[in-house]
Amino acid sequence: MSEFLDLIDEQIEQLKNDNKYAERKILGSAQDTWAELDGKKKLILGCTNYLGLANDPDIKQYVKEIIDSFGCGTSSGPRIIGVTSLHRQLEQDLAKFTGQEDALLFNSAFLANVAAMTAFTGKEDIILSDELNHASIVDGARLSSARVQVYPHCDMKALENYLHQYQDCRQRMIVSDGVFSMDGDIVPLPDMVELAKKYHAVVVIDDAHATGVVGPGGKGTPALFNLENEVDILVGTLGKAIGGAAGGFIAGKQQVIDYLFQFGRPYRFTNTLPPTVIAVGIASLRKLQESPKILEQLWENAHYLKSGLSKLGYQIHPSQTPIVPVMIHDDTACLKLGQQLYEEGVFVQPYIYPVVPRGTARIRVILSAAHTREDLDYALSAFERLGRANGLI
Known part of the structure; x- marks a missing residue:
């Protein structure tokens, strides 16, 4: 048993050294456009609640x-x-x-x-x-x-x-x-x-x-x-x-x-x-x-955020759906931006190698029909402020 646990410890430590160790975030409220994560209210832009029905x-x-x-x-x-x-x-x-x-x-x-x-x-x-x-x-x-x-x-x-x-x-x-x-x-x-x-x-x-x-x-x-x-x-x-x-x-x-x-x-x-x-x-x-307008609103939100991020100077992978990959390319910069956005109250998910190919690190944003224009502007403001501070835009 001790050798088994030693092997596990070694692999976990390697993940931490490579900045790839995943920390669990604890949801303290219903899943919605805004939710409590780790005891603080966050704008949720990283989950697949596409139609906003999880708390309907x-x-x-x-x-x-x-x-x-x-x-x-x-x-x-x-x-x-x-x-x-x-x-x-x-x-x-x-x-x-x-x-x-x-x-x-x-x-x-x-x-x-x-x-x-x-x-x-x-x-x-x-x-x-x-x-x-x-x-x-x-x-x-x-x-x-x-x-x-x-x-x-x-x-x-x-x-x-x-x-x-x-x-x-x-x-x-x-x-x-x-x-x-x-x-x-x-x-x-x-x-x-x-x-x-x-x-x-x-x-x-x-x-x-x-x-x-x-x-x-x-x-x-x-x-x-x-x-x-x-x-x-x-x-x-x-x-x-x-x-x-x-x-x-x-x-x-x-x-x-x-x-x-x-x-x-x-x-x-x-x-x-x-x-x-x-x-x-x-x-x-x-x-x-x-209520077909729910689906229409989802696509309107996706177009608005993609357009806003592009205007700020971010490279958006040519997505055909409400999935918005914001290409950062560098793993370290991607993880840093993801953490800073989280601290600013915006939950998104950074993805780096090996989840995505080398050199294609990205922040994946996923829209919901329930997001308001104010929600999206809040996110765009955070992306702009942090992007300029980090020299990404």
């Missing part, structure tokens, strides 16, 4: 009603008696929302990605994964018994070369984020779908940062390109725009969902999400569909 009063009231009817938890897995009528309602709502035949709920989008790759591939298959895919895709591919081939980011020519190279595999599965969380760009889905048809490949899209955000009515990346029927497996989350609580889902053809119910180990071998969390998803989806 109508949704909270609905959840209070649900807990009286369904209790706190199911105390059971989905293959036993863990699925309530609420779970089934949300699955059907999500299927209709995304233009798919059916959907299956998971405890997280991470587990949904793991299920998508481990259930549908074997040692005779190949998984083709974008180099900037989310860690859940990376780990899902590793946990599968399939061979894994990483292709350069959104490089469809390279993808085609690999599809041609691996034609002898039983199955070719192309897996990609719909919206890439660090850069805010969108997968070139039309080109990917064409390649999938040509080489008889399966298309899996992780739409975690797109569900409720991208496409008409926030219906996601496939809807953005009118390709709902061309994506074989669509992964989404309930932990970001749709309520900001927890949970994930897979939507697709009925056969896909039936198969996952039988063979999806991350689905079968865990208790289902509590009814209160499911209620958040139901109410949030309803709120988005009944």
Whole structure:
């Protein structure tokens, strides 16, 4: 045991020496545009509460009603008696929302990605994964018994070369984020779908940062390109725009969902999400569909902040979404700016290598529909003051 702990201590100390040791920040209030972090009020510009629904009063009231009817938890897995009528309602709502035949709920989008790759591939298959895919895709591919081939980011020519190279595999599965969380760009889905048809490949899209955000009515990346029927497996989350609580889902053809119910180990071998969390998803989806101006406000806020930061002289990565990567490039300068912004009352998230490639350190800002113009001006003022003080603008 002592050698084991010594090894851990050594690795932790190395993180601290490299300024990469992550300190936990403790949330002392509801997640909202302003929240209490470590005992002080902060403007939250680093979380994925895209539609501002995580503390919505109508949704909270609905959840209070649900807990009286369904209790706190199911105390059971989905293959036993863990699925309530609420779970089934949300699955059907999500299927209709995304233009798919059916959907299956998971405890997280991470587990949904793991299920998508481990259930549908074997040692005779190949998984083709974008180099900037989310860690859940990376780990899902590793946990599968399939061979894994990483292709350069959104490089469809390279993808085609690999599809041609691996034609002898039983199955070719192309897996990609719909919206890439660090850069805010969108997968070139039309080109990917064409390649999938040509080489008889399966298309899996992780739409975690797109569900409720991208496409008409926030219906996601496939809807953005009118390709709902061309994506074989669509992964989404309930932990970001749709309520900001927890949970994930897979939507697709009925056969896909039936198969996952039988063979999806991350689905079968865990208790289902509590009814209160499911209620958040139901109410949030309803709120988005009944109040489309929420989505409009999100995009207005994103345009305003991107424009303001650019005018100040910051380099903004060409994001296509409400994810705003403020490029600092130098790791030390990035961490310093992030800490100074936090001290000024603005919570953002700095990202440095190895989370992002060397030389691409950035402050990632994420907008919410609930942010007011005053909120954004407060942030811009802090960015201007600190940027000039540090010689960044």
